[in-house]
Amino acid sequence: MAITRRRALLLGAALTVSITAAACGSGDDGSSPGADAAAPAASAAVSDADIQKALDTGGSITVWAWEPTLKQVVADFQAKYPKVKVNLVNAGTGNDQYTALQNAIKAGSGVPDVAQVEYYALPQFALAKSVADLGALGAGKLDGTFTPGPWSSVHVGNGIYGLPMDSGPMALFYNKEVFDKYDLKVPTTWDEFAADAEKLHKANPKAYITNDTGDAGFTTSMIWQAGGKPYTVDGTTVGIDFAEPGTQKFTALWQKLIDGKLLAPATSWSDAWYKGLGDGTIATLVIGAWMPANLESGVKAGEGKWQVAPMPQWEAGGRATAENGGSSLAIPEAGANKNLAYAFLKYANVDEGVQTRVDGGAFPATTAQLQDPKFQDKEFPYFGGQKVNQVLAESASQVVSGWSYLPFQVYANSIFNDTVGKAYTSSTTLQDGLKAWQDASLKYGEEQGFTVK
Amino acid sequence: MVSEGYSNARGVLAARRRSWVGWQFVGPFMAVFALVFLAPIAYSIYLSLFRTRLIGGTAFVGADNYLKVLQDPQFWSAFGRVALFLVVQVPIMLFLALLVALAIDSGRLYGSAFFRISVFLPYAVPAVVAALMWGFMYGTRFGLVGNINEAFGLSLPDPLSPDLVLASIGNIVTWEFVGYNMLILYSALKVVNPSLYEAAALDGAGQLRIIWAIKLPALRGALLIATIFSIIGSFQLFNEPSILKTIAPNSVTTYFTPNYYAYSLSFAGQQFNYSATVAIVMGIITMIVAYLVQLRGMRKAV
Numbered sequence: 001m002a003i004t005r006r007r008a009l010l011l012g013a014a015l016t017v018s019i020t021a022a023a024c025g026s027g028d029d030g031s032s033p034g035a036d037a038a039a040p041a042a043s044a045a046v047s048d049a050d051i052q053k054a055l056d057t058g059g060s061i062t063v064w065a066w067e068p069t070l071k072q073v074v075a076d077f078q079a080k081y082p083k084v085k086v087n088l089v090n091a092g093t094g095n096d097q098y099t100a101l102q103n104a105i106k107a108g109s110g111v112p113d114v115a116q117v118e119y120y121a122l123p124q125f126a127l128a129k130s131v132a133d134l135g136a137l138g139a140g141k142l143d144g145t146f147t148p149g150p151w152s153s154v155h156v157g158n159g160i161y162g163l164p165m166d167s168g169p170m171a172l173f174y175n176k177e178v179f180d181k182y183d184l185k186v187p188t189t190w191d192e193f194a195a196d197a198e199k200l201h202k203a204n205p206k207a208y209i210t211n212d213t214g215d216a217g218f219t220t221s222m223i224w225q226a227g228g229k230p231y232t233v234d235g236t237t238v239g240i241d242f243a244e245p246g247t248q249k250f251t252a253l254w255q256k257l258i259d260g261k262l263l264a265p266a267t268s269w270s271d272a273w274y275k276g277l278g279d280g281t282i283a284t285l286v287i288g289a290w291m292p293a294n295l296e297s298g299v300k301a302g303e304g305k306w307q308v309a310p311m312p313q314w315e316a317g318g319r320a321t322a323e324n325g326g327s328s329l330a331i332p333e334a335g336a337n338k339n340l341a342y343a344f345l346k347y348a349n350v351d352e353g354v355q356t357r358v359d360g361g362a363f364p365a366t367t368a369q370l371q372d373p374k375f376q377d378k379e380f381p382y383f384g385g386q387k388v389n390q391v392l393a394e395s396a397s398q399v400v401s402g403w404s405y406l407p408f409q410v411y412a413n414s415i416f417n418d419t420v421g422k423a424y425t426s427s428t429t430l431q432d433g434l435k436a437w438q439d440a441s442l443k444y445g446e447e448q449g450f451t452v453k
Numbered sequence: 454m455v456s457e458g459y460s461n462a463r464g465v466l467a468a469r470r471r472s473w474v475g476w477q478f479v480g481p482f483m484a485v486f487a488l489v490f491l492a493p494i495a496y497s498i499y500l501s502l503f504r505t506r507l508i509g510g511t512a513f514v515g516a517d518n519y520l521k522v523l524q525d526p527q528f529w530s531a532f533g534r535v536a537l538f539l540v541v542q543v544p545i546m547l548f549l550a551l552l553v554a555l556a557i558d559s560g561r562l563y564g565s566a567f568f569r570i571s572v573f574l575p576y577a578v579p580a581v582v583a584a585l586m587w588g589f590m591y592g593t594r595f596g597l598v599g600n601i602n603e604a605f606g607l608s609l610p611d612p613l614s615p616d617l618v619l620a621s622i623g624n625i626v627t628w629e630f631v632g633y634n635m636l637i638l639y640s641a642l643k644v645v646n647p648s649l650y651e652a653a654a655l656d657g658a659g660q661l662r663i664i665w666a667i668k669l670p671a672l673r674g675a676l677l678i679a680t681i682f683s684i685i686g687s688f689q690l691f692n693e694p695s696i697l698k699t700i701a702p703n704s705v706t707t708y709f710t711p712n713y714y715a716y717s718l719s720f721a722g723q724q725f726n727y728s729a730t731v732a733i734v735m736g737i738i739t740m741i742v743a744y745l746v747q748l749r750g751m752r753k754a755v
Contacts, residue, residue, distance in 0.1 A: 236508050270700045272594050414721035421703030449508030
């Protein structure tokens with residue numbers, strides 16, 4: 001739980017991770033969420049008895065994941081089902097692992113039975129039929145088990161291609177000490193956020209409301225919260241439109257902050273970023289619910305200073321939020337023992353394993369855990385005893401529905417800074433940068449055989 | 454007749470045995486050579502003739518990928534960047550290396566062994582570590598540049614801004630490789646026959662004259678080698694930009710250098726075929742440039 005999830009871009013370890021900075025993720029989503037999950041694939045459905053039989057028969061499965069809390073889950077799982085042997089392998093974080101996975105699938109050997117896949121990358125695997133539709137294994141019955149954001153994220157078309165492992169509903173993390181010192185009001189709207197940004201930077205030219213040097217995951221999540229739906233995906237037909245109103249809401253606000261030089265020029269997960277979070281020169285982060293564990297381990301100097309508040313809103317009194325990051329466990333189509341693999345998925349992401357991971361510091365995607373009083377009332381010493389999970393669980397229930405990512409979001413995110421990045425370093429506007437991103441992404445889509453609208 | 458036929462047969466047999474023995478000696482090397490040198494190149498060429506798409510699978514496309522590279526503005530911008538790097542950074546680096554080598558060789562330096570080791574030391578630092586270290590120093594908020602700004606009330610330009618990042622990388626590479634090139638040049642100076650210096654001294658030649666008339670001509674071959682290494686190194690620029698991208702994502706594009714472009718294409722874009730093509734084209738260009746430089750260097754020597 002110390003260094004968690006896709007975002008663990010430790011500078012040092014980052015030779016390869018860094019390059020594919022796209023690994024900084026966000027959730028994604030298939031085009032039609034929730035409802036149609038009830039229709040499992042037509043092929044012979046696997047019953048619970050079959051799954052149980054697989055557990056009793058035993059066998060060995062390989063799991064590729066970088067999520068640290070899974071270690072304990074695997075140990076417990078093997079203790080409960082002694083005939084099953086689980087090999088937990090860390091094949092890299094984010095994009096590194098996807099590359100390895102894609103290579104293994106292509107080669108037709110060494111394919112794991114279970115793989116961790118971030119929400120934003122799942123459609124790519126689903127579309128290529130690299131991962132199995134879990135509807136046939138009984139995933140359709142899990143409707144209502146997970147919060148809507150992650151649950152819709154594992155739906156692609158009519159299939160369910162993974163079980164949500166964690167989620168990242170967004171919230172405002174802020175340094176209360178800085179807010180008190182400069183007499184700032186915790187912003188409830190983005191206008192207030194911008195006003196705070198100006199006031200803070202004026203009072204202390206070294207301090208910034210937040211950092212941003214162009215981050216695809218953050219930008220798409222902000223557009224998501226603003227109600228924008230720039231990506232339209234229908235099978236292999238894709239469309240991108242950053243001229244739509246939701247995107248414009250975001251660019252209008254953010255352009256103001258860029259022009260006023262009100263954003264700290266520190267790249268997330270860099271050394272300067274951690275320092276800024278600790279010394280108060282970066283006053284807030286609008287980020288996913290998996291952040292507490294990262295703050296605790298990475299920003300020791302911030303202990304007792306940070307607090308969590310709901311995400312600022314576009315309309316006063318609103319409650320809309322978006323997902324930022326998070327991942328699922330999926331079953332590669334080439335895996336040999338799908339029933340056993342699914343049994344592990346269910347154990348880790350639906351049954352006992354969830355609590356184990358929550359205890360380890362993970363932020364769950366299951367409604368049962370999110371609504372559990374024990375979870376909600378946990379006091380975080382790092383956050384001055386605040387019951388942080390109440391804010392975060394509330395955020396999880398307010399995620400705007402209907403968002404979808406591109407089926408080649410991994411690549412699109414990797415070229416974000418080539419295009420939109422110019423808005424941060426030159427006179428190019430954010431809106432123009434997004435247009436360039438749109439064009440480059442569509443060009444790639446076309447080359448990859450998609451029908452482009 | 455009989456004996457002739459016999460001796461003929463024996464001759465053929467002997468010839469056969471001889472050639473077979475030769476192959477036995479060369480065999481182990483050839484096997485390794487084929488496996489680790491030829492096979493990857495052959496496989497890359499094979500890859501470059503196909504195109505795999507997310508929708509529609511793999512198809513044979515012949516030379517399409519090559520035609521695409523030749524018209525790819527991103528590839529040529531990457532190439533232009535390393536070419537500029539080559540033209541500016543390599544002469545600076547070799548000139549510095551030459552100065553240091555001459556200084557050490559002059560024998561007038563106090564503590565020359567220490568000096569030599571110090572200059573060479575950066576080469577022993579892995580390129581990744583060096584880039585990380587310089588990345589921290591270049592920081593305008595918490596790094597050395599930031600500290601200098603604060604201490605002297607300056608506002609130095611950000612070395613990691615898009616306009617300056619190539620120069621900053623040039624600085625890192627120069628720091629890393631001056632020592633290495635110095636060593637090549639210094640070892641060439643060491644083999645100059647001392648009697649030449651004695652003769653020059655008897656003729657009344659000064660130090661500058663000795664450098665000009667004896668040392669520089671003696672260095673020609675070593676300089677040529679160092680230049681060719683540097684050309685290859687420049688065209689293969691990868692580590693420094695890829696590390697700096699983590700702290701300056703907007704300054705280093707995914708097509709910053711040809712190698713980095715090939716890397717991005719295959720690891721982020723899954724375009725292995727096109728990536729292989731880029732790598733092959735860049736390899737050929739590197740070979741041509743290195744060959745031309747060598748040809749020119751040789752001609753001068755004659």
